[in-house]
Amino acid sequence: MAHYWASCAGGLQFALVKELENLEGTSIIPGIDTYGGVQFRTTSPLQKVAELRSADNVYAFLSHEKNIPVDKEVGVAFMQSLASKIDWGPVMQLHKQWQEAEETCSTSRTSDPLLTMNGITNTDQTCEVTQMSFRVTGNRICMNMKKHGYTSMDVAAAIGDGIHELHGWPADMRSYNVEVLAWIIDDELLLLLALIYSGNKKNTTNLQNSSKIDEPHSNHASEEQELGGEQANLTKKKGRVDRPSRADAQLYSRRPYRKALVHTSLKPSTAYGILQLADVQPGDIVLDPMCGCGTIPLEASDWLGSRIMGLGGDFINTAIEASRVNSVAGESAGPCDIVQWDASMLPLRTASVDRVICDMPFGNRCGNHKVREVLCPRVVKQVVRVLRPGSGVAVLMAQSKTMKEEIVVNQKAYLSLQQHFYVHMEGLKVDVFVVHRTTEAAPTQQIVKPSKKMVKRKRDGQFIKPSSPEIA
Ligand SMILES: C[S@@+](CC[C@H](N)C(=O)[O-])C[C@H]1O[C@@H](n2cnc3c(N)ncnc32)[C@H](O)[C@@H]1O
Secondary structure (H helix, E strand, O other), rough: OEEEEEOEOOOHHHHHHHHHHOOOEEEEEOOOOOEEEEEEEOOOOHHHHHHOOOOOOEEEEEEEEEOOOOOOHHHHHHHHHHHHOOOOHOOOHHHHHHHHHHHHHOOOOOOOOOOOOOOOOOOOOOOOOOOOOEEEEEEEEEOOOOOOOOOHHHHHHHHHHHHHHOOOOOOOOOOOOOEEEEEEEEEEEEEEEOOOOOOOOOOOOOOOOOEEEEOOOOOOOOOEEEEHHHHHHHHHOOOOOOOOOOOOOHHHHHHOOOEEEEEEEEOOOHHHHHHHHOOOOOOOOEEOOOOOOOHHHHHHHHHHHHHHHHHEEEOOOHHHHHHHHHHHOOOOOOEEEEEEEHHOOOOOOOOOOEEEEEEEOOOOOOOOOHHHHHHHHHHHHHHHHEOOOOEEEEEEEOOOOOOOHHHHHHHOOEEEEEEEEEEEEEEEEEEEEEEEEEOOOOOOOOOOOOOOHHHHHHHHOOOOOOOOOOOO
């Protein structure tokens, strides 16, 4: 049985567990709760693993260790020794299968790598570990602990030295055959092997004689430190290491509708996770009033096809353009309409929508705290109005202090709070509210004056005020 780790946003593991429970020949291995993801073994074909909607990515599982010493010297020596004792046989077999599937895809020019995986089964076999180059990416977070004595770079260097000691492989940051991920959270270390690569990986079919391929590198900023022991330290000393883009190295980046992004775009796997909370039914109209590049309604359409109708809107021109590009790319899966509007004055009929799923602006990339505190309650009022009384459900993600009060106090007659929990995304803790619309009829629509911020945007040519706030 192949041993995997599937990653997802922290807090949304339940969606991944649900999908894995329905994956034939799969057993979930409990016990790693600190990380956003799930460890599992499966005999299901590769294609089925690659089709997991709630996973950001899948990796071959190398090792998980608790009680890593925090002290620099002891910790580094511990990690190096750990990495030098890993059994690579079964992991390399899995890696080989995934690479063969990807290569068949590029040589046969099939647009969908998943198709080439059809029929390739996960087995118990191991394979001979041959000579190859590698890279280690270290990532370190303190959640409940104050500080580690080492940096992410020290972690990557220690693991790199251990791998070099074991196999004698050379480290190569820019052109490598395998990439190891070393994630430390508090005193736990998770070691994984990447199965999906961005464009700069070496051709692995002839590992012994492979030559370097010059691939374009993006300038994507990353908090991660990529190293491979001593040699990587040398590379770093010489100057900044060019890093490849990871954007195309995720499982979710293969969604057909994922063509254009905005800087606040949600991961499709996260969109799928929160969609699970909305209990979407055939025939539902699924609305995201602040849709950015349209991830949520497009994921709903991609998942449920023409059984539902997706509807998204945003007030920024670039977001609307991105959503339209994406909805055209994904239209074969299911219908999704995109409209430009202000979510605090939705031009929709009262009681016309079944599900509202929305990640409202949060973090520094999207507006500021003061604007959000004004905007979020206004959007909630619109959600109350457009949702069908008695059957409507909303899943709202937000980082707003007033949001809970708006739901449980101000909208108490119209909304009943079913769940409230947190999701960890890009280092931020975001509230998720699952609310049911009560049977109480919505209050009559009041015309809301656009906030100063919105008027300013209009002057900049960014904000388009709907001609009528409600078509009743
Ligand atoms: C967190 S982002 C949503 C990202 C989206 N889920 C995606 O995957 O691209 C919040 C979005 O709300 C939009 N927004 C902010 N204020 C708005 C308003 N008054 N009306 C409509 N959209 C608004 C922003 O333009 C931004 O695209």
